[in-house]
Amino acid sequence: MAATIIYWGVIFALIGWGIWNLIFSVVYLKNKENGNLWFFAILNILTLLFGLLFWWVFNNHAWQEYWLVKATATNSLLGGVLIAYVVLIIAQVILGREPKAKTA
Numbered sequence: 001m002a003a004t005i006i007y008w009g010v011i012f013a014l015i016g017w018g019i020w021n022l023i024f025s026v027v028y029l030k031n032k033e034n035g036n037l038w039f040f041a042i043l044n045i046l047t048l049l050f051g052l053l054f055w056w057v058f059n060n061h062a063w064q065e066y067w068l069v070k071a072t073a074t075n076s077l078l079g080g081v082l083i084a085y086v087v088l089i090i091a092q093v094i095l096g097r098e099p100k101a102k103t104a
Contacts, residue, residue, distance in 0.1 A: 003064055003072040010054055014081050017047060018088060025092060037096030041089050048085045055082060 021040050028036045055078050057063050064071035 001070065003058075003068040003070050006068065007058060007072050007074065010051075011078055011081065014047065014051055014078075014085075018044075018081065018084060021088060021092075025088075025095075029095060034096050034098055037092040041092035041096060044085055044089045044092065048082060048089065051078070051082050051085065055079065 021044060025037055025040060028034065057067065058072075058074050058078070061071050
């Protein structure tokens, strides 16, 4: 039971954080504050590393039983969320570049 609650809680937290980042990325792009996207990209890299570690542990049935006493079945939603994070990070890095000022 605890493994299921933790699994789905982390998935919903990752989805919520990704949507939050996507909304603020669009806001910063509209306001031409592209430099802030680099900060979000760094935070998303840390979130991606946490998600990969979580995915690694939860895809191993024996590790689930070791850490959480009982195991839960996993699905492909977590993998899709992690792929979406990779796409979001790449977009933030590309769009986060500031144009260089022209010298007179």
